[in-house]
Amino acid sequence: MSETKKCAQPACSCTVPKGEDYCSTYCESTKGTTEIMCKCGHPGCKGDVV
Ligand SMILES: [Zn+2]
Ligand SMILES: [Zn+2]
Known part of the structure; x- marks a missing residue:
């Protein structure tokens, strides 16, 4: 069972390890902003497709 x-980041569909809040520094930098698309660049992230 993975933790x-x-x-x-609401616009991001990535998962992050236990103890982390954001999958990347990109998402962390968007804190407090309303992003429509995530551009963290992780494979599988919905921001990469839509
Ligand atoms: Zn993302
Ligand atoms: Zn993220």
């Missing part, structure tokens, strides 16, 4: 949760 993962969703990235704290």
Whole structure:
């Protein structure tokens, strides 16, 4: 059983390890902003497709 949760960035669909809030520095930098698309660049992230 993996200890993962969703990235704290609402627009991001990535999972992050336990103890982390964001999957990347990109998501962390968007804290407090309203992003429509995530551009963290991780494979599988919905921001990469839509
Ligand atoms: Zn993402
Ligand atoms: Zn993220």
